Amino acid sequence: xxxxxxxxxxxxxxxxxxxxxxxxxxxxxxxxxxxxxxxxxxxxxxxxxxxxxxxxxxxxxxxxxxxxxxxxxxxxxxxxxxxxxxxxxxxxxxxxxxxxxxxxxxxxxxxxxxxxxxxxxxxxxxxxxxxxxxxxxxxxxxxxxxxxxxxxxxxx
Numbered sequence: 387x388x389x390x391x392x393x394x395x396x397x398x399x400x401x402x403x404x405x406x407x408x409x410x411x412x413x414x415x416x417x418x419x420x421x422x423x424x425x426x427x428x429x430x431x432x433x434x435x436x437x438x439x440x441x442x443x444x445x446x447x448x449x450x451x452x453x454x455x456x457x458x459x460x461x462x463x464x465x466x467x468x469x470x471x472x473x474x475x476x477x478x479x480x481x482x483x484x485x486x487x488x489x490x491x492x493x494x495x496x497x498x499x500x501x502x503x504x505x506x507x508x509x510x511x512x513x514x515x516x517x518x519x520x521x522x523x524x525x526x527x528x529x530x531x532x533x534x535x536x537x538x539x540x541x542x
Contacts (some may be wrong), residue, residue: 447506454487
């Protein structure tokens with residue numbers, strides 16, 4: 387109604403003043419207010435980025451494709467025994483990473499997959515419980531393969 391008409395009128399006045407060759411120069415007070423609004427928005431966005439970690443894109447890969455497939459399998463076959471929080475604890479990642487893995491279904495070409503696995507294995511812990519996933523009854527379900535950043539099958 388009236389509010390929309392007022393907004394359209396204000397917009398058309400600003401747009402009309404912005405045309406080159408227009409005899410009416412833009413209002414300096416309006417321009418300064420717009421610059422101040424943009425500065426405040428930029429500062430707010432920078433502060434938000436700092437608080438949220440500042441990194442862009444997906445987090446650094448810490449799981450191999452084999453581990454991600456195992457995670458999807460456990461969640462699909464035994465959902466009541468493997469909620470996302472338990473998967474996160476078992477695989478040594480955050481619940482956010484588990485949600486991203488369970489949501490994603492893509493499979494990259496073999497060379498890219500190998501590079502991603504190498505990157506994940508270089509970031510993997512050297513030894514200990516972070517390299518194994520055990521079922522609620524204690525049986526071993528998953529361990530990083532020998533020579534790929536984790537202990538071999540006989541190591542303890």
